[in-house]
Amino acid sequence: MIIAFWVSLFIILYTFVGYGLLLFVLVKIKRILTKAVAFKDIPEHLLKVTVLIAAYNEEDIIIDKVKNTLELNYPEDKIQVIFITDGSTDQTVEKLRNIDGITLLHEDIRSGKMAAIKRAIPFINGDVTIFTDANTFLNKNAILELVKHYQNNRVGAVAGEKRILVDEKADASSAGEGFYWKYESALKKWDYELYSNVGAAGELFSIRTALYQPVESDTIIDDHMIAMRIAEKGYVIAYEPNAYAMETASANTKEELKRKIRIAAGGIQSIFRLKKAANPFYYPILTFQYISHRVLRWTITPFLLILVFILNALIVANDGGAVYKVMFALQTVFYLLSLIGMFFESKNIRIKVLFIPFYFCVMNYAVIAGIIRYFKKNQSAAWEKSKRK
Numbered sequence: 001m002i003i004a005f006w007v008s009l010f011i012i013l014y015t016f017v018g019y020g021l022l023l024f025v026l027v028k029i030k031r032i033l034t035k036a037v038a039f040k041d042i043p044e045h046l047l048k049v050t051v052l053i054a055a056y057n058e059e060d061i062i063i064d065k066v067k068n069t070l071e072l073n074y075p076e077d078k079i080q081v082i083f084i085t086d087g088s089t090d091q092t093v094e095k096l097r098n099i100d101g102i103t104l105l106h107e108d109i110r111s112g113k114m115a116a117i118k119r120a121i122p123f124i125n126g127d128v129t130i131f132t133d134a135n136t137f138l139n140k141n142a143i144l145e146l147v148k149h150y151q152n153n154r155v156g157a158v159a160g161e162k163r164i165l166v167d168e169k170a171d172a173s174s175a176g177e178g179f180y181w182k183y184e185s186a187l188k189k190w191d192y193e194l195y196s197n198v199g200a201a202g203e204l205f206s207i208r209t210a211l212y213q214p215v216e217s218d219t220i221i222d223d224h225m226i227a228m229r230i231a232e233k234g235y236v237i238a239y240e241p242n243a244y245a246m247e248t249a250s251a252n253t254k255e256e257l258k259r260k261i262r263i264a265a266g267g268i269q270s271i272f273r274l275k276k277a278a279n280p281f282y283y284p285i286l287t288f289q290y291i292s293h294r295v296l297r298w299t300i301t302p303f304l305l306i307l308v309f310i311l312n313a314l315i316v317a318n319d320g321g322a323v324y325k326v327m328f329a330l331q332t333v334f335y336l337l338s339l340i341g342m343f344f345e346s347k348n349i350r351i352k353v354l355f356i357p358f359y360f361c362v363m364n365y366a367v368i369a370g371i372i373r374y375f376k377k378n379q380s381a382a383w384e385k386s387k388r389k
Helices: 002-033 062-070 092-096 113-123 142-151 172-194 222-231 253-273 284-298 301-317 322-346 352-375
Strands: 049-054 079-084 103-105 128-132 155-165 204-208 236-248
Touching: 002 172, 002 284, 002 301, 049 062, 049 113, 049 142, 062 079, 062 092, 079 113, 103 113, 113 222, 128 142, 142 155, 142 204, 142 236, 155 172, 155 222, 172 236, 172 284, 204 222, 204 236, 222 236, 222 253, 253 284, 253 352, 284 301, 284 352, 301 322, 301 352, 322 352
Parallel strands: 049 079, 049 128, 079 103, 155 236
Antiparallel strands: 128 204, 155 204
């Protein structure tokens, strides 16, 4: 029981803290031993790009998205903009009709985001395809920052950064999500410095169009799968924090939980499908990063949190030493803070110190719920629009 406790605790600490620390040390060593790849900020011969935006019932924001996209700092003759609105039932399609500078693709049938992307692929004429969500806004130089990485022939995809707009009166979903993405951004930066990113967020990422490999139409998290299938071919997924997509946080914790459960269901689905990424005999460093950064979070770690608490309680009940009593007390306090945070959140009371434990528990509960939903086959591939602030 004691061995199981310590092994489980080690995996938990490694997943959430240890991998980040180890990655930081490895990157520091690499910086001493090797020189960083130097890029020209603006390549002499800019690649032609296609910006692909899948939009479902985005009538409130779609015109702002068009304006933001057409104002990006990139030559007009080098950029193609495609909006695909399959299944939309509001005014999204009507608002996009007859707008100069964009290509509109629409069918009344809604088959999911991945099916829509597959349908749009034959219309793409860019050397690089940039995927971005309809409810996010890009910084002016986002495309220039992404494409500079393709000067390196080893790079097959480039992930941008996701930024959550958080105000001073943020609730737990906003503050927690904002903190989470800041930590994720640091990990992604170090992942790329060591070797490669292990996925991409749909808010903003790009690929060499020629490397696009169709993924199954029932894919739940298409952005992650598209990027990782390219990594499985031996290419690197770069990361560029100066190309970023901005969006508001989920409207509330319930909406954030819905989104996280969907991602978790997609995460376990992708683990079953990305067999080469998990096989160290192909690309060992990629496998190390993939298991450390993704697989542990999306599989056993949330369950180990429960197991460690139960084992700790049993050890204390069987006259465990002072160390175990202190650790059990710390866990109890942490989960009590999370419960208090949940209560205050329901009463619309903002106490920031409680946001992190509450969001941490919500995030790990979502993984367990997502895994259960996936195995019960209750998760649709059709994108579930989350309400945002």
